[in-house]
Amino acid sequence: MTPTRQLHPSHPKHELEWVNRQKSYKCDGCKEGGFGPRYRCDRCDYDLHEACMFPKSPTTHDFFKERSFKFFDRPQGNGERYCDACGRDIEGFVYHCKEANLDFHPCCVNLTRVIKVGVTEFRICEEEAPSKCCYCEKKNLGKDTKGRSYASTCENSYYLHVACVTKMIAENSKKDYFRSGDGDNENCLVLKNRVPDRRLSLNRSSKGGKKSRFWKIAEIVLSTLTAILFGNPTPVIINVLLLALNP
Ligand SMILES: [Zn+2]
Ligand SMILES: [Zn+2]
Ligand SMILES: [Zn+2]
Ligand SMILES: [Zn+2]
Incomplete structure (x- = not known):
């Protein structure tokens, strides 16, 4: 069990308290975004990811x-x-x-090398992605960046930069698409992004409006990555609504 309140060397004035707020925040430790439960000083508006509160070194x-x-x-x-x-x-x-x-x-x-969803795996590419990322449509993020991408192992491989997952969520938090659900949907995040890849924008298959197999998988992968990247210890339920750029 992690303690509910404790001092942290980065904020020696007050104890930080474990609070469950279904809102986005900026971590004052690593300066990256966060969502959901975190360690917080209300008086100073100071937030830390759980990972930043309790680092394991080495x-x-x-x-x-x-x-x-x-x-x-x-x-x-x-x-x-x-x-x-x-x-x-x-x-x-x-x-x-x-x-x-x-x-x-x-x-x-x-982050782990492999994210498994049933029989489908998303694996970290050792080198640059061999094909375009389905969110930003680029192979590389930039000349000097070394960010990795995940590739799916299903029939038509999909590539996705780890950075693009963060970008997708950050864009949404600006637009305030984070929303706390009601009842059993407590931990809910709605993603509404415009993606250039038509395959990804098809939320539902043409038959009967049932979600396609790829979409079920994509939702789980995005939920897993969001939970890790945004320091949320409980899996986020993601309602993914990706819209085509040119409908
Ligand atoms: Zn942090
Ligand atoms: Zn404080
Ligand atoms: Zn990308
Ligand atoms: Zn990072």
């Missing part, structure tokens, strides 16, 4: 099993730093491997 990462990572409260090394999982900037708390010059956001440490 730790390992499923992407680089032979490496060891240490926790730091600020970016290490020279120049601008990027997360080697999601490709986004490192601006605060970080896990760093000096020998291999690798960095991870505290939440990104929990």
